[in-house]
Amino acid sequence: MKPSLQFRLSQHLALTPQLQQSIRLLQLSTLELHQEVEQMLEMNPFLEPEEEFPAVDTAASLEFERQRNERTSSEEGSSSSEASPSEGEAGGLDTVEIGTTERDDWENGTERDDFDGIRETPSRNNDGDDDFDPLERNAVAISLQEHLRQQLLGTRLNAQDMAAVEILIESLNEDGYLADPLDEIAASLLPEEADEDMRDELLSRLRCALSWLQHMDPTGVGASSLSECLVLQLRTLEEEAARDLAIVICLHHLELLARRDTRKLMAATGADEHLLKEAQGLIVGLEPKPGRRFTRAEANIIVPDVIVQKSGRNWKVVLNPDVMPKLRINDLYAQALRSTRSPRGTAATESHTALSSRLQEARWFVKNIQQRFDTILRVSQAIVDRQKNFFTHGEIAMKPLVLREIADELGLHESTISRVTTAKYMNTPFGTFELKYFFGSSLNTDAGGNASSTAVRALIKQLVAAEDPKKPLSDSQLSSMLEEQGIQVARRTVAKYREALKIAPANLRKAL
Numbered sequence: 001m002k003p004s005l006q007f008r009l010s011q012h013l014a015l016t017p018q019l020q021q022s023i024r025l026l027q028l029s030t031l032e033l034h035q036e037v038e039q040m041l042e043m044n045p046f047l048e049p050e051e052e053f054p055a056v057d058t059a060a061s062l063e064f065e066r067q068r069n070e071r072t073s074s075e076e077g078s079s080s081s082e083a084s085p086s087e088g089e090a091g092g093l094d095t096v097e098i099g100t101t102e103r104d105d106w107e108n109g110t111e112r113d114d115f116d117g118i119r120e121t122p123s124r125n126n127d128g129d130d131d132f133d134p135l136e137r138n139a140v141a142i143s144l145q146e147h148l149r150q151q152l153l154g155t156r157l158n159a160q161d162m163a164a165v166e167i168l169i170e171s172l173n174e175d176g177y178l179a180d181p182l183d184e185i186a187a188s189l190l191p192e193e194a195d196e197d198m199r200d201e202l203l204s205r206l207r208c209a210l211s212w213l214q215h216m217d218p219t220g221v222g223a224s225s226l227s228e229c230l231v232l233q234l235r236t237l238e239e240e241a242a243r244d245l246a247i248v249i250c251l252h253h254l255e256l257l258a259r260r261d262t263r264k265l266m267a268a269t270g271a272d273e274h275l276l277k278e279a280q281g282l283i284v285g286l287e288p289k290p291g292r293r294f295t296r297a298e299a300n301i302i303v304p305d306v307i308v309q310k311s312g313r314n315w316k317v318v319l320n321p322d323v324m325p326k327l328r329i330n331d332l333y334a335q336a337l338r339s340t341r342s343p344r345g346t347a348a349t350e351s352h353t354a355l356s357s358r359l360q361e362a363r364w365f366v367k368n369i370q371q372r373f374d375t376i377l378r379v380s381q382a383i384v385d386r387q388k389n390f391f392t393h394g395e396i397a398m399k400p401l402v403l404r405e406i407a408d409e410l411g412l413h414e415s416t417i418s419r420v421t422t423a424k425y426m427n428t429p430f431g432t433f434e435l436k437y438f439f440g441s442s443l444n445t446d447a448g449g450n451a452s453s454t455a456v457r458a459l460i461k462q463l464v465a466a467e468d469p470k471k472p473l474s475d476s477q478l479s480s481m482l483e484e485q486g487i488q489v490a491r492r493t494v495a496k497y498r499e500a501l502k503i504a505p506a507n508l509r510k511a512l
Contacts, residue, residue: 022368026375026416029423030303030323037325037369046333046362050326144176144221144294145169151216164209168222176221176291177229182206220290227254233286242278245271249279257283260510304427306380308391315391317380319373320427327366334359375412379420382406383438390438394430396462398454400442445486456482456489457497464503469511 015023028036041047142150148169152162167189173179186202213222219236223229230250237243248269249257256265257280265276306317337355383406389397403417410417421435442450460478467473473481475498479491489497503509 018364018368021364022371023419025368025372027419027422030305030425032423033323033369033372034325037327040362040365044358044362044365046330046359047327047365048330050328142294144172144174144291147294148172148213148216148221155212157212160205161209161212164205165212168206168209168213172221172291174291174295175289176218176223178210178222178224181224182210218287218290218293220287223290226288227251229288229290230254230283230286234282237282241275242282245269245275246279246282250283258508260508302425302432304425304432305376306424307427308384308429315384315388317377317384317426319377324373325369327369329359329362329366375416376420376424378410379406379412379417380424380426380435382409383426383435387438390430391428395458396455398438398440398452398458400450400452401439402441403439444488451487453497456487457501459485459487460494460497461501461503464498464509467509469509472506472509474506 025033025036041049149166152165152169155162157165167185168178171179171185182203186199186206190199190202210222214220214232216222220229220232223232227250231247234243234247234250249265253265253268256268262273262276265271266273269276271279303323304320305323307320308315308317337352337359340352383401384391386401386405387399389399403414403421406412407414407417421439424435425432426435426438437454440453440455443453443456445451459482463473463478463481475491475494478498479489479494482489482494498505
């Protein structure tokens, strides 16, 4: 072939590094964003956190002013007000500030999943306590291991037995169960050349230590299974027929109790229905996770990115200042780089170019974070405008909503809305929800309109809550009741929504 030159004109989309960073920051959660900020602060010298005054320096300054005023008052007989440090020196050029339960209903299911109910921690009302510090509560709370060690110090065990109990305490998981069998714990402690006698001696000491541990508070700690945990708690109750029957059920027939199989339970235990109900009442009152109350509630708290507030007859969205990092460009370094002329020499030129690139990178980073929160705010406000009824009447008033509607309204792409609504949370009068929670498919109604799948799930929850425990509603009955209200939902769809709500089937909801 004869070589030739050809010219071709075409268009293509190129993602600049700045745009790539903007997209990546947009899809990060709050925790991931703060990790990204910490990493950038370590890598880029031109970027620094904007902190007005360190707490220690402020406290020391106020104490110094207080002592000086006291001396002045004692010498001159007059008092002077305390001086506070000026905030005017904290500013600088190139500064950008980013924004301003009840007992578990675990008797409905099986050992692993259905026995693990949802337990909401009641919030404390600290409105009347002006000195309340959330960090103080975190400092006072102790872990399960610390609680057990405090009890261990009050015993009269010798050093070896105390060490054995300490080892078992360290082997507990957060629920209070012994994570590993005693054989494995002993094997991990013995050297490779240990003989059988040493192993038997250590196992005997660990069994004795386990007995001590299982007599500590909370009752049931140190168990290796749910059955053993419940039996340990039952044995602390007064001896009676119902307690003895409950122990037998927990040891041998826990699955029958979970399936609400009354006939097989009566046949297996030889007890009548009245005694069986008493035994069930004792089991329901037990704690399947003894270490639950020592679990730090702060670890499960979701910090919202935006907060919904009432504004007249409407609702407005504001950014949560606690999740917005405050960053600024280091003014000293930036001015030094600007005042430096382009140096001569290859090495000096490359160094100056690299520093200039770092400065530009810091500015891009601050700008992209600002753009990230602006986009979250716009999307959140658009969602609130579409779902006004939810903030007044709750989830049962939710309307059908898809990503395309918000994307068309704001002039953004659907993928952008998807990134914004993933792992971003909104605080509402009814709780904190992920932004994706406000989107739901539509279901047909007899009136010709549409109902949100979220509203249908809320309606199913209400119907189940109002049902007769002795005759729980089946999925077919729920589907028929929804159809009577004009909502067309198939039985399989009802079953899917019920499972999403973690509601057990009708046969498991039936009371004994």
